[in-house]
Amino acid sequence: MENNSCVIKVKNVSKDFIIYGDKANTLKEKIIRFNSSKKESFHVLKNINLEINRGETVALIGVNGSGKSTLLKLITKIIYPTKGSIVVSGKLTSLLELGAGFHQDFSGRENIYFNASIFGLTRKEIDDRINDIIEFSELGDFIDSPVRTYSSGMYMRLAFSVAINVDADILLIDEILAVGDKHFQDKCLNKLLELKKQGKTMVFVSHSADSVRFLCDRAVWLSEGKIRMDGKTDDVLGEYIKECG
């Protein structure tokens, strides 16, 4: 395989969200407001072009509402672009929100199975990884207690451990390192660095300049749905901090 081949190709992508004044979810409301549907479209992303090559770690930076998360969701195919196309080659895992689909009454171990299966792993693959996952989460004996008894830190640790061990080629990470204590944060960053060295591709959304510097070679600055700047992490971060503090 070519080393610098493009694995994520975002071409002329625009995304509009339709904002309903007050969304009509039922038939009654739809009929009543048949004529007065207050639809407003909101352009979140405007004609984005972005190519990410194999093995790159790219940070997406920008103020709140600049479209970073929307772009990640588009790449994961949770939502679809209004215009343009996105081509992804390779197995992709997104850590957009940790612990999605965790079942409160199930134990940590059962949730590992359930959560990893959502990521598309088979029973055997999960069996092979379960010890690594439990070890990484540092949950110890709590792994067999129901997840509802966990603290938010434990919950997040478990979720992160599952997601990081899925063994994807491409990782999309959305500001998930904000939770957890310093020790675990460092551990996660080091794990991500290790994955980077293995040649994984990563797209990383973060407000922490330190983590971005630590992990990423390239940064893309999104501003009001457009790419403002794309280049080396230090250059882009420098400009970004100058303007946005």
Place this chain on the structure above:
Amino acid sequence: MTLVSNLYKYREFLKTSILKDFRGKYKKSFLGVLWSFLNPLFQLLIYSLVFPHIMGNRIENYTLYLMIGLMPWTFFNNTIIQSAACIVTNGGIIKKVFFPREILPISTLTSNLVNFLITQIIVLLALIFSGVGIAKSIIFFPVIVLLQYILQLGFAFIFSAITVYVRDVEYIINIFMMLMFYLCPIVYEPAMIPDNLLRFFKLNPMFDIITFYRQILYEGVFPDMYSVLKIFIVCLFFLCSGYAIFKHLEKRFAEEL
């Protein structure tokens, strides 16, 4: 084809979610999975008391007759009603993780299939102990189940997707199913329908499917191949159009939920 390869890739998720649907339904209830037996049994008991004694039915072995039609109906009814809600209730994961969305209606349907097959044990026992016996035509049973599965998969795709956009569908279906129950030959014989109306009754594919079940189990005759083929094409049509509708609507699931 991508559907099949996707399902294969996500087979573990499909399996766990079928199990979750199946177990979760009776979770925290005292009798647990036993309810999948008890529910249809009591329904059967009530109908077999009401219809012959009050309505004056003259069908031989009425309880058995009723049972063979009622169980597939329950399968149909539960699948449609539950699948209409399945995308909406799983909104949480749909908004956060990518996975083939088809898995949700498919697992709802398949957990109901498991339930249905369990209830068929009662039917088998009843056939043996009532003296009707099991005829050779029972080898057609898997074919008819497959027909019903294909049909319901089509409906499950359609209703699960539409409900995301119009939540009322969930309630409208409940009413519609009440009507459908009487449009199928479950508590009565097809012969009781006036000739000029029979054509309209037959527009409902469940009418024929229930008739097939009855032919192979109750009457012990092989179904007419021409009608089986005809219904198969109808079911396939519903599946293809259902899948197309689902694929079209799924793109905005995460935004509509």
